[in-house]
Amino acid sequence: MDTDASSSGGWRFAQCFGDKGEVEDITEADIISTVEFDSTGNYLATGDKGGRVVLFERNEMKKGCEYKFYTEFQSHEPEFDYLKSLEIEEKINKIKWCKRQNAAHFLLSTNDKTIKLWKVFEKSLRVVSESNLLDGQRPVAAPTHSAQLKLPRMQQQDNIVAAVPRKVYSNAHAYHIHSISVNSDQETYVSADDLRINLWNLNISDQSFNIVDIKPVNMEELTEVITAAEFHPTQCNVFMYSSSKANIKMADMRDSALCDRHAKMFEEEEDPTNRSFFSEIISSISDVKFSHDGRYILSRDYLSLKIWDVNMESKPVKTIPIHDHLRGKLCDLYENDCIFDKFECVWGGDDKHVLTGSYHNYFRIYDTDTLNDVVLQADKSAFKAKKMGGPIPGNKMGIKNGRPGGMRENMALDTLDFNKKILHASWHPRENTIAIAATNNLFLYSAA
DSSP states (O other): OOOOOOTTEEEEEEEEESOSOOGOOOGGGGGGEEEEEOSSEEEEEEEEEEEEEEEEOOOOTTSOEEEEEEEEEEEOOOOETTTTTEEEEEOOEEEOOOOOSSSSEEEEEOOSSSEEEEEEEEEEEEEEEEOSSTTTTEOOOOOOSSOOOOEEEEEEEEEEEEEEEEEEEOOOOOOOEEEEEEETTSSSEEEEEEEEEEOOOOOTOOOOEEEOOOSSSSSSGGGOEEEEEOOOOOOTTTTEEETTTEEEEEEETTSSSSSTTEEEEEEOOOOOOGTTTHHHHHHHEEEEEEEEOSSEEEEOOOSSEEEETTTTSSSSSSSSSSOEEEEEEEHHHHHHTGGOOOOOEEEEETTEEEEEEOTTTTTEEEETTOOOOEEEOOHHHHHHHHHHHHHOOTTOOOEEEEEEOHHHHTSSSSSTTTTTTOOEEEEEESSSSSEEEEEEEEEEEEEO
């Protein structure tokens, strides 16, 4: 990847889907809550707070990586739990694609309580083109004897994309589901809430196995919660989960049915001199991802990214500060609840780059070897600049010799809009193309 100091590391704004209006006018239901490429990169899914799933497919007619609308369906509806007097939001928390095995696509989507397996496929609409009373649209006289009777003929009229729920996995979580992860065997998956992780068979919707349970007997003794969970990319018996206590536990399902005893625990000792009222909140891990080869783990807490070697539990191989300038603003961020924002982290398809978001719609891409970084902004101005044929704003961002460029300096300014934040992103598995969810817009960026 080009890391020339006068450019944006070779990254270029490619596409923007969604309403181009101002942030103040956004409908809550349109805010994108998850984004995910499938394993081929030819399809891209987004879920929103209104319970809708929108799929995009690669536009093969265009050079480069460009996508077009494929289909949209309502995945979840708002519900009410009468026993607990609780409203269950329709918001899509996660979408995960299953590997494609035939002409249809299968994907899992979940809200706080219910996971659904969707089958998305193309089917042809057929209409009666010829019958005993009609020849196409033209009416004909009714037959007068049996010899004139003929079989109706069907004709293909149109191709449509249909989405049907094949399985509904419900009533297995007492708390809100925040993670789902499909196993490499493509037969099972895990779902995780704050205190438990369940293992499901994709074909069985009325039964799951509880493989991690950290719920204390007395809830007053609760000291930590599970924040994310993911299967190993190749070893179907290994999974990991992160906690609010700044540790990542790796477990092996061959050891025992209940994986409360972890095989490995990745945790860095905290420097006592840095301890503060906010230490526990900002050290809580919001997301963890295995690298594609399974050798490394990427974790994100409030202020930093960490890369761990799976063979070294004592400390991360690399620690990358994301927005260190916010350290002095933690009080304000606590007041406006932003300190609890859960930023995701993503590996590049080549495992040589990592990506995560920040505020004011800034996001950063790092080279894992050199830690050189590119700062980009998923902003409407990029869309307008492309339309007008002008340069994309903020493309001058130096990264050589540690000289900060314009965007990096802008990131540290006091004028940051904390309502604009990049929490969700996905990286094309085979190319340098990234999908960024910015409030109600989906931005696509590509690099040569």
